[in-house]
Amino acid sequence: MVTKEQVYEVLQTCYDPEIPVNIVELGLIYDVAVNEGKVAVKMTLTTPGCGMGTMIASQAQKRILNLPEVKEASVDLVWEPPWDPSMMSAEARGKLGMG
Numbered sequence: 001m002v003t004k005e006q007v008y009e010v011l012q013t014c015y016d017p018e019i020p021v022n023i024v025e026l027g028l029i030y031d032v033a034v035n036e037g038k039v040a041v042k043m044t045l046t047t048p049g050c051g052m053g054t055m056i057a058s059q060a061q062k063r064i065l066n067l068p069e070v071k072e073a074s075v076d077l078v079w080e081p082p083w084d085p086s087m088m089s090a091e092a093r094g095k096l097g098m099g
Helices: 004-011 053-065 090-095
Strands: 029-035 038-043 072-077
Touching: 004 029, 004 038, 004 053, 038 053, 053 072
Parallel strands: 038 072
Antiparallel strands: 029 038
């Protein structure tokens, strides 16, 4: 059975093309739920007006669907709570020169 950890691992291979940090380290993933082969992800974007949002969500969904035993995957964009830089991992802040 697929685990949350496996989903997070595959999400770490997804990037906003404008930022050289994966969406997990950026703090864009708010929730991952796994239930009998169905995966539901809630994620946000660095800004609501990001034109790449649907592309990033689609990329994440495709990668999740490639995991063994995943039958369905949904990636929903949410705006609450609003994203801010404090949600990034320390590693992400270092990569972006934000100390």
